[in-house]
Amino acid sequence: MSIGQMLEKSAAKFPSRTALIFDKERFSYQTLNEKSNSIAIELTALGIKKGDRAGLLIANSIEFVIAYFGIVKTGAIVLPINILLKSDEIKFILNDAGASLLITSEEFMPIISPIRSEIATLKNIVIRGKSPAPGCIGWEDMLKHYKESLTPVDLNDAEDVASIIYTSGTTGRPKGAMLTHNNLLSDVQSAVELLGCGNDEVFLCVLPLFHAFAATVCMIAPVYLGASVVIMGRFNPVEVLKKIEEEKVTLFAGVPSMYAVWAGIELPKMNLSSWKLCISGGAALPVEVMKAFESKYKIPICEGDGPTECSPVTSCNPPKGIRKPGSIGPPLPRVQMKIVDDNGRELPTGEVGEIIVKGHNVMKGYWNNPEATRESIKDGWFYTGDMGKKDEDGYFYIVDRKKDMVIVGGMNVYPRQVEEVLYTHPKVLEATVIGIEDKLRGELPVAIIVLKENQLATEKEIIEYCKERLANYKVPKKVEFVTALPKTATGKVLKRELKMRFN
CATH class of the missing domain: 3.30.300.30 (ANL, C-terminal domain)
Structure with missing residues (x-):
């Protein structure tokens, strides 16, 4: 099953169920599917085909989700771009990927306009906004085929790439991790199985959707389940709590700094009884932050981990099993992890070495970078660069980044x-x-x-x-x-x- 087929399946099963909520907007699964079909039809008319790369530079919004699914339905590869990047950084990604299309918002045109002529492969820019810049296509023009059926593209789920996500470049030039349709779906299936999620969940996404963690946990997972997701543009601690109360949110995925802020503020008087579970990822969750948050809110935080290259979740503390503070939990179902020394030999329990991962969630490789791919994937095992250890129960602990x-x-x-x-x-x-x-x-x-x-x-x-x-x-x-x-x-x-x- 491809990512596009996953949406088709949920739309057929739950057509009238709310899929997306953003501010006052609410889209059903049928509407999300039809609008993404229209985007795919228009992109195909522009010459976008299977294997082409399409940049996506949009802040958290319903349009981000529609564009994402519209791109993958053509068989093209979506390039989610960090909205905090500067012109030269965006230029590098679009040139490195050989992007032929960019979907963006008018707020980013002051960054894009100066570099457009320096991206040789870029043929079309679609702009979300009131007045598209000259030589660009308006977002509303992409929705003319709303309610029209789409001719499906023949895809090999295990081989065809759905998304190239560029690493944050904390150690150098960013590299594009190629994630296939099967990479993303297998990671979602394993994650929702471990977390025990159902189609009655209401997710809240305030994490940036261009990031692998948010895309998998807060966008693809809810659509896979046929659940609802509330999207917010930025993290304001009190406003997010209000939204949790208003929309009866059940699951929140965040980063440690968010839980640290919540632990440090006075808890407003509101009904948060729907809120059952928190997931923490993206960075190490300090034990003291976890304890302070759980003591105040009485809601468990399940810490997990995984690099972009693994779609990205590799492990997580189970909400209905043993949760160990300071641990990133056991591997997800059908994911293998072990600790090895510098020669690749597995180390015994308790010894510190490098964490390596194997499973259907491991990327196909780095785009246009076979040397980096060979260095990081050996015999099917991805070498994460994280130093860690494993305890007697099979729970993993990150000690630190090898480079740090x-x-x-x-x-x-x-x-x-x-x-x-x-x-x-x-x-x-x-x-x-x-x-x-x-x-x-x-x-x-x-x-x-x-x-x-x-x-x-x-x-x-x-x-x-x-x-x-x-x-x-x-x-x-x-x-x-x-x-x-x-x-x-x-x-x-x-x-x-x-x-x-x-x-």
């Missing part, structure tokens, strides 16, 4: 371990640890901290706090206080940026 490890005089310091200690300090809101160069010991750990509102702390205070709880070589030798940490759209701290700033 700080080596102090030959001793390995895993930043996450230090960060967990920092998060227990009563004045700390957010913390991250990086390594800076040192002539004598190679590297030294440095803590970069955001304090809670109206709190003051000194470098000495933080260092002394760590000395009581960590081996001396793990203690930050320097503390920097900042007002905010630079992050990707999903809350992952941009450590490379901090290293450049503080080295």
Whole structure:
């Protein structure tokens, strides 16, 4: 089954059920299917065919979902683009992918217009907005064939790519992870099986839909189930809670920084009884944040994990089984994970090594980059670059990114371990640890901290706090206080940026 066929199936089964909610707009499954068909018909008329690449640069909205399904129904490959990127970054992605089409909003044209002539393959731009720019096609013109039937495209679910998602580039130039229809569907099927989701769920999506986590958990999964999804443009803690109450949301997927904010605010008086489950991903969930949130809201957070290259969920704590704070849980059903050393040999329980993953959710490879593909996929196993360990129950723990490890005089310091200690300090809101160069010991750990509102702390205070709880070589030798940490759209701290700033 392809992604497009998945929508067709849900629309046939639940035509009048609400599929999408955004602000005051509500679309049924029948309407979503018909409008995506119209987009596909118009794209085909523009010459878009199976295997072509189509960029999608739109903020969270119903139109994003319609465009996504419209593109994949033609057999073309959708390129969701981070809306926070600058012109040169977008130009790189569109050129690297050889995109022939871009669907965007008029708000992004000041970024797109200067680079349009520098993207040789780009033939058409579709603009969502009141007045399309000259030489562009209006969004409403793409909906002329609303209610017309679509001739299906012959697809090989296991081989044909549905989406190319470019990695955030936290360690260099972004690479395009090729995710087939089967990659995405198998990941969704395994995730909803572990989470125990049904078609009566109401998801809330405030995560950016251009990101793999949001696309899989908050868009493809609800459509697969025939469930409803409430889409919001940005995270305002009180407004999201109001929407949860108003729409009787049952499941929320977020990143750790969102739960940290909720844990720190006064809980408004509202009825949140429909809210049964939270999922956390995109970055490590500090144990203290999890405990504080669950204590206040009485709603479980199931922490999971997985890279874009794995569609992206590989593991998750089961809501109806044992949840282990600090763990990313066991592998999803039909997904294999193990811990290996630098030579690829599996390590025993409790030993730290690299996490590798195997399953139908593992990408086909990196677009136009066979060398990087060979380096990351060996004998069907994807090497994540995450250092972790496995316990006796088969639960996995991320110790840190391989590239983020700080080596102090030959001793390995895993930043996450230090960060967990920092998060227990009563004045700390957010913390991250990086390594800076040192002539004598190679590297030294440095803590970069955001304090809670109206709190003051000194470098000495933080260092002394760590000395009581960590081996001396793990203690930050320097503390920097900042007002905010630079992050990707999903809350992952941009450590490379901090290293450049503080080295």
